[in-house]
Amino acid sequence: MSTYDRSMALTGQPPKTITRNQKLATLVGMFGLAVMLLAAFNVSFPNKTLWLTISLSALFSGILWFSWEAYSQKLPGIKNDGVWFKSISSKGLWGWMAGIALTGFYIILYFYPEYLGLASKGGNKGVIALFDPLSKALSGNPASQWFVYGTLYTVAILAFGVKFLWKYRHNRYERLRTFSVMFFQTAFAFIIPELMARLNGDKLLNGGSLPYYDLKNVWPLNYYNFEGYRIKGFLSSGDIGFALLIFGILSIFVITPILTYKYGKRWYCSWVCGCGGLAETAGDSFRQLSDKSVKAWRIERWVVHSVVVFVTLMTTAVIYSYLGTDTSKYWLTKSTFLIGVATLLTLVFGWVMLFKREQLQKDAQYGAIGYFVIIMALIGFHFFSGEGHVFLFKSETLRKSYSFLIGSIFSGVIGTGFYPIFGNRVWCRFGCPMAAILGFQQRLFSRFRITTNGGQCISCGNCSTYCEMGIDVRAYAQKGENIVRSSCVGCGICSAVCPRGVLKLENGPQKGRIDSNQVLLGNDVDLMDLVNQK
Amino acid sequence: MENIVIIGNGIAGVTAARHIRKLSNKRIIIISAETDHFFSRTALMYVYMGHMKFEHIQPFEDWFWEKNRIELVRGYVTQVNPKEKKLTIDNVSSLHYDKLIIATGSKPNKFGWPGQDLHGVQGLYSKQDLDLLEVNAPNKEACKRAVIVGGGLIGIELAEMLRSRDIPVTFLVRETSFWNGVLPSGESQMINEHILEHHIDLRLGTNLKEIVSDENGRVKSVIIADTNEEIPCNLVGLTAGVTPNIDFLKDSGIELGRGVKVNRFLETNIKDIYAIGDCAEQHQAIGNRRPIEAVWYTGRMMGETLAQTICGNRIAYNPGHWFNSAKFLDIEYQTYGWVFSERRKAAHEMHFHWRHPEEKICITIAFHQDSRQFLGINTFGIRMRHEVFDRWLSEERTVDFVLEHLADANFDPEFYKKHESGIVSKYNADYGTSIKPKKKSLKRIFQIA
Known part of the structure; x- marks a missing residue:
């Protein structure tokens, strides 16, 4: 079968080939990148504002032009021709090179920002200095490596977002979802926090200064939200700061459960979240690379839930470490806090075991029991350990390890760097504790499901292949079962690529939502009763 | 332990096997000459178009069969001997069965057109046809034009496949409007328009006269009936429907019509031999259905039904609403x-x-x-x-x-x-x-x- 090759050639036969204009567009985009690369090697550009504008515009228009050439001449419809022939999207040489380049970028960004020109004293150099004018215009401060990253991230979501809008121009669900992630990235993640920084020291904030806060980032995705320095920042910034702190707490305990109940976790993961935003736009070309095997699913469940345990322990430890012991100074003390955490976990655990036990697979039950015991045991240790220690470790050690392992390596280097190898949702699937918590709700307490349309499935496999979360959608659809999986981010692509109109994302009554019966309509009704006898 | 042998690993045979396994501990053997593992026939087109790799159109991972104790044999059944309850595979080995399920599907129709067996002339049904298409029409340089004969579902799929590689396609449709033997005129008309939108050279009310060979026995062109127009091409796709794939049963004593004749219980004239899927032909059509239903869904439904019968609960094939x-x-x-x-x-x-x-x-x-x-x-x-x-x-x-x-x-x-x-x-x-x-x-x- 495989008469196709995965050579590096940018030419070739349709559907692999790219047009002359697409080659020119690639050149334009590469020029934009080259300017940044030159800046990184300390080529000093005379007029930084001008050259930054040139560079970003070239990048932006290169992507747009390329996409326009790809889709404008074609009728609306599914555009997956040649996905598995093209080197970039089928783990060919270009895919690997892109993966290695991205991974390298993340390693430098997280661990060696000085190579990008970050200077602790004196002005920025290199590529960071190139971004100074834009940063100063927004926040009034010089750029940092994070500002450079944030800008490029936003450009990627916007430019590839437009590409996605063209690609799925026949599908309103996809279009609205994409407008949404483009908006939240630009406004909430990029512009608002920068503008908020302008308020620092202002009397509006009682002279305090707010920590950098992307309002749509909810704990535990922003695992650092309740660290000491941030709490100080919030509390020092008057009513606004206090309101933001309360908003941060409400986000995870009130707002997300309600929205997830009503719409499933998609309201966040594929409509709002920045990680999801990048995955859905820039990462769209790699969604088919996710591993659909049962083995991968097993690994996913263990890894992602371990991260949840890790982040819960770590956050508890960090908060614990800066709380006092004297109730007369502040109502929340070390011990009341720990008791509070333990109570909350017990309530959740008890509720699941009492009411939702039947819906959990066996290993999930084992997992829940195991982890619950660990947490209780570790909290128990507190009462036998000394000052400055929480559980078995120093809280600072825990925080640093989490930030390094999960915050940098997992979400950045592996999560995004490996898009062209493992698919675009590696982080969301295996690593994101937020996704795991929302997924837990989605599985047990939500109106969301993907409905299978009676007996119409032909087992073709488009849904499973293009599921970025590695869900074997077909395994359910071909049996006539609805799909209710905790990892589903509701991107809607399975429904879009289905050639027979079998799948529909919808919110409906919980009764009958998870139907494990193999009811394939079309056959004898009495026979179906027999088939469903277990 | 009863030995159930299923010939054919398509949707009908595999559904029967899965449901027999659910209901019983019988030994299950599936024989296929086509592929090692079950795949979705309807999805072959997406492999050629690059939407999926072949492994993606296999609905079950490879360990599934062993785990569920469904034995897979790769081979072509050349003979069935009902008297001894034996089959011959590839003319050499023989295999005993207690119950035999024939689920061998279809093969593309050929209506005796001159040149229909030339190189470069093919149908689109099997995995082998897909492999052949990669040889006959790998790209628009090797295949300067393709002619598709027969305006049905497979014809339009083949046209879509070839267009994904930018190969010019001429689509010969005998009817005056696409698929209008099945579709009402308004719908048929809309599809005509859509075919043209995709830059497919749609020729309605056009019949094939003959396929012309070059000096190497490869297709060179086709000639249209009535007008005698010659259309040069490198591929001719024959997609004028399918017919049951039952030639190997000719002398077996099993009653055959166009397909394997079965009653409502999917039983043939010989005890312990059944037929399901595309290759089964009902003595009497059920309701408005045709006696032979070459449809994915009916294959699956027959498989579900027969599994009950095989496992001791004899039940008639009684499909619901079409x-x-x-x-x-x-x-x-x-x-x-x-x-x-x-x-x-x-x-x-x-x-x-x-x-x-x-x-x-x-x-x-x-x-x-x-x-x-x-x-x-x-x-x-x-x-x-x-x-x-x-x-x-x-x-x-x-x-x-x-x-x-x-x-x-x-x-x-x-x-x-x-x-x-x-x-x-x-x-x-x-x-x-x-x-x-x-x-x-x-x-x-x-x-x-």
């Missing part, structure tokens, strides 16, 4: 109940047709002239809910009821434009009614009291 689906290039098609083309419909069958003013979207609803009973719906570019139409058909609802509640049946993705008001106002205008479309109700859809 449904089917397909995709014509970018346009999805679903049907529930019966909507016949003008050529085949009975006098009492009335059609209500609505087509979107700009987009390629339309529906046709069939109903009984006198009782106004809803008979079926064809929908193009709108997805509909199988469960709801199945219920309405069972409840024998009227066409007015269906139109009033049409929103309940919509299965399009969220936020899609709704068309109910346009459809209902056209209906009101056509029949002088004053139906007001009801809003979608989750209570009705999910039958919540």
Whole structure:
């Protein structure tokens, strides 16, 4: 079968080939990148504002032009021709090179920002200095490596977002979802926090200064939200700061459960979240690379839930470490806090075991029991350990390890760097504790499901292949079962690529939502009763 | 332990095997000459188009078969000997069975056209056909033009496949409009337009006269009947329907017609031999169905039914309401109940047709002239809910009821434009009614009291 090759050639036969204009567009985009690369090697550009504008515009228009050439001449419809022939999207040489380049970028960004020109004293150099004018215009401060990253991230979501809008121009669900992630990235993640920084020291904030806060980032995705320095920042910034702190707490305990109940976790993961935003736009070309095997699913469940345990322990430890012991100074003390955490976990655990036990697979039950015991045991240790220690470790050690392992390596280097190898949702699937918590709700307490349309499935496999979360959608659809999986981010692509109109994302009554019966309509009704006898 | 042998690892045979395994501990052996593992035949096109790799169209991971104790044998059954309950595989090895299930599917029709066996002439049915297509039409340099003969579902799929590699396609359709033996004229017309939109050279009312060979026995061109026009090409796709793949049974004593003759219990004339799927032919057609149903869904349903019989609960094949689906290039098609083309419909069958003013979207609803009973719906570019139409058909609802509640049946993705008001106002205008479309109700859809 495989008469196709995965050579590096940018030419070739349709559907692999790219047009002359697409080659020119690639050149334009590469020029934009080259300017940044030159800046990184300390080529000093005379007029930084001008050259930054040139560079970003070239990048932006290169992507747009390329996409326009790809889709404008074609009728609306599914555009997956040649996905598995093209080197970039089928783990060919270009895919690997892109993966290695991205991974390298993340390693430098997280661990060696000085190579990008970050200077602790004196002005920025290199590529960071190139971004100074834009940063100063927004926040009034010089750029940092994070500002450079944030800008490029936003450009990627916007430019590839437009590409996605063209690609799925026949599908309103996809279009609205994409407008949404483009908006939240630009406004909430990029512009608002920068503008908020302008308020620092202002009397509006009682002279305090707010920590950098992307309002749509909810704990535990922003695992650092309740660290000491941030709490100080919030509390020092008057009513606004206090309101933001309360908003941060409400986000995870009130707002997300309600929205997830009503719409499933998609309201966040594929409509709002920045990680999801990048995955859905820039990462769209790699969604088919996710591993659909049962083995991968097993690994996913263990890894992602371990991260949840890790982040819960770590956050508890960090908060614990800066709380006092004297109730007369502040109502929340070390011990009341720990008791509070333990109570909350017990309530959740008890509720699941009492009411939702039947819906959990066996290993999930084992997992829940195991982890619950660990947490209780570790909290128990507190009462036998000394000052400055929480559980078995120093809280600072825990925080640093989490930030390094999960915050940098997992979400950045592996999560995004490996898009062209493992698919675009590696982080969301295996690593994101937020996704795991929302997924837990989605599985047990939500109106969301993907409905299978009676007996119409032909087992073709488009849904499973293009599921970025590695869900074997077909395994359910071909049996006539609805799909209710905790990892589903509701991107809607399975429904879009289905050639027979079998799948529909919808919110409906919980009764009958998870139907494990193999009811394939079309056959004898009495026979179906027999088939469903277990 | 009883030894169940299934010839053919398509949807019918594999469904039977899976359900027999659920119900029993019998030994199950599946023999296939085509592939090692079950794959979705309907998805072969996506492999050529690069949407999926072959491994993606295999619905079960490779460990599935061993885990479920379903033994797979790769080989071609050359002979069946019912007297000794034995089969011969590849003329050499023989295999005993206690019960035999024939699920060998179809093969492409060839109608004796001159040149139909030349190199570069092929059908599109099997994995081997797909491999052959990669040889015959790897790209637009090697295949400067392809001619497809036969305007049905496989023909249009083959056209779409070739167009994905930018290969020019001439599409010879015998009928005066695409698939109008099945589709009512409005729908057929819309598909004609869509085919042209995809830059396919559609030739309606055109018959093939002969396929011309070059000096190496490869196809060089085709000649059209009547006009004698010669069209140079490097590939001829024969897609004029399929016929049961049963030649190996000729001298077995099993009663054959066009397919393997079976009764309602899917039993052949010989005890312990059954036939299901594309290759089975009912003695008497069931309802409006054809005696041979070469459809994915019916293969699956027969497999489910026969598994019960094999496992001791003898049950007749009793399919429910007819449904089917397909995709014509970018346009999805679903049907529930019966909507016949003008050529085949009975006098009492009335059609209500609505087509979107700009987009390629339309529906046709069939109903009984006198009782106004809803008979079926064809929908193009709108997805509909199988469960709801199945219920309405069972409840024998009227066409007015269906139109009033049409929103309940919509299965399009969220936020899609709704068309109910346009459809209902056209209906009101056509029949002088004053139906007001009801809003979608989750209570009705999910039958919540």
